[in-house]
Amino acid sequence: MRFFWQLIAAFFLLIVLVGGGTILAGHVALSNLEAFNRQYPSPVVSVWADRLAGYYARQGDWQGVDAFVAEYPCGADWGPWDASWQPDYVLATPDGLVVVSSDDDALGRTLRRGERTIATPVVVDGQPVGLLMLAPFVRFGEGLHTLFRAALSRFLRTGVAIGGFALVIGLGLSRIISRPVVELTEATRAVAAGDLSVRVPVRYQGELRELGVAFNRMTEELARADELRRSMTADVAHELRTPLSVIRGKLEGVLDGVYPATPEHLEPILEETNLLTHLVEDLRLLALAEAGQLRLEKRRTDVGDLLGDAYVNFSPQAADRGVTLALDLPVELPRVDADPRRIAQVLGNLLTNALRHTPQGGHVTLSAALVAPVEGDGEGVVEVRVADTGTGILPENLPYIFERFWRGEKSRSRAGGGTGLGLAIARQLVEMHGGTIGVESVPGQGSVFRFTLPAG
16 A cells, blocks of 8 residues: 555645645735836826925925825926826825825824735835825725735635645545556565466556556466476476386396396396486486576588488488488578587487387488578578478377477377477577477378578
């Protein structure tokens, strides 16, 4: 809930800043209006202020100013004004004490703050000596100022009401925004506690939806990785159990005198020991490849030479099984930047797998070709194919063919030989070279394994 209250605090702070700034702007505008009224009085007010300032300069005080004002506008000092018009007026000392006014009842009273604010100062030698108000400000000066203040007060109350409404809306929005974050936090805690089955609902749009989808994908991958880890542990235990049982049984038989220590009885022990060695080496190689710690010694390599070497090396094994091994190469193939030893290992794993699942009288064809890029960029890729006429792979098993320890035999029989890691190693090595690997198969007709290497 901490994120929820942080959102509330952010909304509240935003409301305070916007509302306070608006109120401050209104107050500044009102102050500027008052300052403008005092700095730029009307022409009539200016004439009055100038004439009264001259009177004060001559007299030294406001004694007799009522008689002076009474001559307006007929006196020589007032100018050619219409004698039929004389405004209401108030003249006060700088501290607001009224000394003369068109309203006798106002004499002797003190101007209120609002009246002093909008009154025009009478200045002599740079010093204020009085305050002057003319109609309509005499009757409505305080009312005008009060109107401004009342407007500001109403604006403040309205702003508070709007701010409260905005805060309520902010509460709702904060809950809506924070809910997926809270759900994600709870789900993260569950994952940290080991529950990889937790998922967050994806019912929002934008970045929150992307975050939820990414989290669910992450937990799925974690669950898959955990399942693979558990499966690998079980598979390793299974693969080790059989040869160790054979070795133990044979050795106990020899030690107990059941079997004589002859090559006939010691040879199975050596075979199982070699199998264990191969299994450990394959596991080490696969672990290094998956961790990105397997070093590749890349150089410019002729794929045709690699396929030719593989053909020569596996021809005797194919002949022993009664399988025809063929090599199909184009006239020219571009060189690739690859580690020859690792690519030869990929070819060896694929050929071993093909020969193992091809019955007597079948065919295994090793071929390569240059494949042009889809968008016409680059030099294309060299595609290597290992095709057989063997038993094929069921469609439901194709997605798992490159998984570690996977075998089509549900009984996990090891009669076919191998450690179950060859295809997984082949995939890792090809992907480390920047290529891809895949398989196409029709049950009962055979399979075609293919991998690509970028041409350079």
